[in-house]
Amino acid sequence: MKERNIISIDLKSFFASCECVDRKLDPFKVPLVVADTSRGKGATCLAVSPYLRNIGVDSRSKVFELPKNVKIIYAKPRMKLYETYSQKVIDIYKEFFSEEDIHIYSIDEVFIDATDYLKYYNKTDEELALTIMKTIKEKTGLTSTAGIGPNIFLAKVAMDIEAKHQKNCISKWTFDDIEKKLWNIEPISKIWGFGRNTEKKLKNLGIKKVKDINNYKKEFYTKRFGNVMGNDIWSKANGIDFTTIKDLNNRGREKSMSMSQILYRDYNTDEALLIIEEMNDMLNTKLKSKNLTTKLVYLGITYSRDLYKRFSESILLNVEEDNKDKLFETLKYLYNKNVEDLPIRKVAIAYSKLSNKKCTQLSLFDNNEIKTNEYHEIINKINEKFGNTSLLRASSLLSSSTIKNRERFKNML
Numbered sequence: 001m002k003e004r005n006i007i008s009i010d011l012k013s014f015f016a017s018c019e020c021v022d023r024k025l026d027p028f029k030v031p032l033v034v035a036d037t038s039r040g041k042g043a044t045c046l047a048v049s050p051y052l053r054n055i056g057v058d059s060r061s062k063v064f065e066l067p068k069n070v071k072i073i074y075a076k077p078r079m080k081l082y083e084t085y086s087q088k089v090i091d092i093y094k095e096f097f098s099e100e101d102i103h104i105y106s107i108d109e110v111f112i113d114a115t116d117y118l119k120y121y122n123k124t125d126e127e128l129a130l131t132i133m134k135t136i137k138e139k140t141g142l143t144s145t146a147g148i149g150p151n152i153f154l155a156k157v158a159m160d161i162e163a164k165h166q167k168n169c170i171s172k173w174t175f176d177d178i179e180k181k182l183w184n185i186e187p188i189s190k191i192w193g194f195g196r197n198t199e200k201k202l203k204n205l206g207i208k209k210v211k212d213i214n215n216y217k218k219e220f221y222t223k224r225f226g227n228v229m230g231n232d233i234w235s236k237a238n239g240i241d242f243t244t245i246k247d248l249n250n251r252g253r254e255k256s257m258s259m260s261q262i263l264y265r266d267y268n269t270d271e272a273l274l275i276i277e278e279m280n281d282m283l284n285t286k287l288k289s290k291n292l293t294t295k296l297v298y299l300g301i302t303y304s305r306d307l308y309k310r311f312s313e314s315i316l317l318n319v320e321e322d323n324k325d326k327l328f329e330t331l332k333y334l335y336n337k338n339v340e341d342l343p344i345r346k347v348a349i350a351y352s353k354l355s356n357k358k359c360t361q362l363s364l365f366d367n368n369e370i371k372t373n374e375y376h377e378i379i380n381k382i383n384e385k386f387g388n389t390s391l392l393r394a395s396s397l398l399s400s401s402t403i404k405n406r407e408r409f410k411n412m413l
Helices: 014-022 050-054 078-097 116-123 127-139 151-163 194-203 218-225 227-237 245-250 269-289 324-338 365-385 404-411
Strands: 007-011 031-036 073-075 102-106 109-113 145-151 170-171 258-266 293-301 310-321 344-352
Touching: 007 127, 007 151, 007 310, 014 031, 014 050, 014 078, 014 170, 031 050, 050 116, 073 365, 073 404, 078 102, 078 127, 102 245, 109 151, 116 127, 127 145, 127 194, 145 151, 145 258, 151 170, 170 245, 194 324, 218 227, 227 310, 227 324, 258 293, 269 324, 293 324, 310 324
Parallel strands: 031 073, 145 170
Antiparallel strands: 007 109, 007 145, 102 109, 258 344, 293 310, 293 344
């Protein structure tokens, strides 16, 4: 595994800090909350200032849960303001690095491959990270934390777990830190890539800490969680991540097909998973009708309008795939890995890295895969001939299903 010098930088309490800086206030000294109070005391806080976080206030609190003995400053969310500050910070990164070595992970977080720049700047990776953070502070007033590692995963975990506790807000992990630092993290859901659903399933297997994952071989996890999720669990537990900044930046740029849906009301996590399954069915029909396979699967979730929050992630498959069930398994893995127990308003999925279908080698003794493919082909042909809702899953009869309405609306156009 080739070691890189990856720097992961996160802007502290970004939305709240932007509001403080815009008001010429110190985020570490004032109790500011970003929330739309016009929605009542049940409104969810979008962010709280570092001052409030330091006294134990949860950034996801409801307004009525905030401490009564603190005179709180409320700021209504202003996305244009946050986008302006985000762009200022991105411009700073571009002063130090080429765009191809920067991946914008979110509005307040970035991954940078600094490997080829250390000699140029005559600095260590820690010195370079500190220089960037000081520049951000001087030019925008925003503070940040940084994680450094030999790959993207370890840099991100170092930042999430340890950087905020360091005096200079920088933490560097190497492969030597895996056993003494990564393996002792508990609960597992604290780690980037391990959601609470995964944590629950691992707990049922007697696995509470990351080091417990290594009590079993990789095959133990692929059999129980599927190839994608099983490989990911085992690899992350051992600090393995072959993803490069180039990989992250190229995702979505290749020929792709996608589908998105704005939901007519806020959906809970179970209802939204049904929508993902239905959308996968429809997109898979399109994929097969063009005789294509995919090697990259994408999922994006946007939460309720008043939360201004979303996540998106894609995963590279080991082989080219067109099997509907396997692709849904991958989407479900991405969903369970990232989703929070918040109301959901928009869902998007995509297949990328498309290629013409070739002869696929199936297991010599596994007739189930052959039968499953034949079964899907029959359903696709019936739906192509008589309409996409001619044959539906039983779950599509639930009130939360949208597939019938989507087809009805499409036929009206």
